[in-house]
Amino acid sequence: MTTYTAIHLKNRPDDGKIGEHLFEVKEKTVPEPENNQVLVRQTYMSLDPAMLGWMTADEESYIAPVELGEVMRSSGVGTIVSSRHPDYSEGDKVMGMMGWQEYVISDGKGLNKLQEGVDEETALCVFGLPGLTATQGLLNIGQPQEGETLIVTGAAGSVGSIVGQMAKADGLRVIGVVGSDEKADWITNELGFDGAINYKTDDLQAKLEALAPDRIDVFFENTGGPIQSHIVNYMNAHARVVVCGMISDYQAETPAPGPNWLPLIKKRIRIQGFAMPDHLDNSAQLIAQLTPYVQQGKIKYRSHIIEGLTSAMEGLNLLFEGKNKGKLMVKL
Ligand SMILES: NC(=O)c1ccc[n+]([C@@H]2O[C@H](COP(=O)([O-])OP(=O)(O)OC[C@H]3O[C@@H](n4cnc5c(N)ncnc54)[C@H](OP(=O)(O)O)[C@@H]3O)[C@@H](O)[C@H]2O)c1
Incomplete structure (x- = not known):
C-alpha cells in the first residue's frame, strides 16, 4: 500500500499570520481511479497571494473560502499515473486545481493537457x-x-x-x-x-x-x-x-x-x-492571445522553487515578505 501526503486547512489566519499552525498534515493511501477518472501525481504546485484570502471566512469574495478540514486549494501541474478516462493516458502532463496534496483523483473537469513542448515550470510560470x-x-x-x-x-x-x-x-x-x-x-x-x-x-x-x-x-x-x-x-x-x-x-x-x-x-x-x-472558461482565448508573445521570445521568467509539499506552509510567507524572486512554486 502506497501512501501520500495531503495538507488540510485546520485554522483560519484571523491575525493574517501564515504558518504551520493553520494546517494539518495527513498521510493517506493512494487511491485507485474509478471509471472516467484519472490519478494524477502532482509535480509542481503553485503558491499564490490569493491563498491567504481563500483561507479566511470571507463569504463576499469572488470565490468561496476553503472550508476548515478541506485540502488547501491550489493549482498545479502533474503527470497522469493511472487512467480510466477515455481522454487521458498514462504519462500525460496536465495542469489544473489540484490542492496541497501529492496525488489527486480527477474526472478530468478543469484539467488541461500541457501544450506540446511546454515543460512544467513554464506551464506554471507563463501559461498558468x-x-x-x-x-x-x-x-x-x-x-x-x-x-x-x-x-x-x-x-x-x-x-x-x-x-x-x-x-x-x-x-x-x-x-x-x-x-x-x-x-x-x-x-x-x-x-x-x-x-x-x-x-x-x-x-x-x-x-x-x-x-x-x-x-x-x-x-x-x-x-x-x-x-x-x-x-x-x-x-x-x-x-x-x-x-x-x-x-x-x-x-x-x-x-x-x-x-x-x-x-x-x-x-x-x-x-x-x-x-x-x-475568466477561466475563456482560458483557450487568453492562451491564444498570450502565445504569440511567448513564441516570439518576448517573455522571460524566473521561478522560485521550494522543495517538498510541507514547505508550502511557511513558504507562502515569501510572497508577503517580497522574498520570492519570480513565480513561487513547490516541487513535490
Ligand atoms: N485578480 C486576479 O485574478 C489575480 C490573479 C493572480 C494574482 N493576483 C494578484 O496579483 C498580485 C501579484 O501576484 P503574483 O502571484 O504575481 O505574486 P508575486 O508578485 O510573484 O509576489 C508577490 C510580490 O508582492 C510584493 N509585495 C509584497 N508585499 C508588498 C507590499 N506591502 N507592498 C508592495 N509590494 C509588496 C513583493 O515584491 P517586492 O519585493 O517588489 O515588494 C512580492 O514578491 C497579488 O496582489 C495577487 O493577489 C490577482
Missing part, C-alpha cells in the same frame, strides 16, 4: 495563472496602445513581470515598481523595462516624474501601498487603472485608504478590478 492574469488584465481591460506609458506594481513578480514584457512588446514605455534593487536591476537589464522605482527607497514622486515624462496611461496595480496615490494623481486623460491585486493590504488589520477621486472626473479615468475565476 500568471500569464492568463496578465493577458486578461493588460490586453482585455487595460487596452494598451503603442506609444503610451504603462506602470506596473509588483513588477518583478509572476504577474507583473509578464504584464511589463507584453506592454514593452506592444510598443509602450514601461515602468516597474519593485521592493529591491536586485529586482529593479532584473526588470530593467534582463526584461527590458524602461525604468524601475524602488518603492522602499526612492523618492516616489520625483522618480515617477523622471521616468514617465509623458505621465501614465495604464496603471496595472498588483500591490497597493503609498505609491498608488502618486500614480493616480499623475495619469493622463482617459487613462485606465487595472486593479489586479492589493497585496500590501492582505495582512493589514485596516486596509489603507485609497486615493482621492477628483482626478477620475478631471481625467475621465477608468478603474476596473477583475478576478480570474470569472
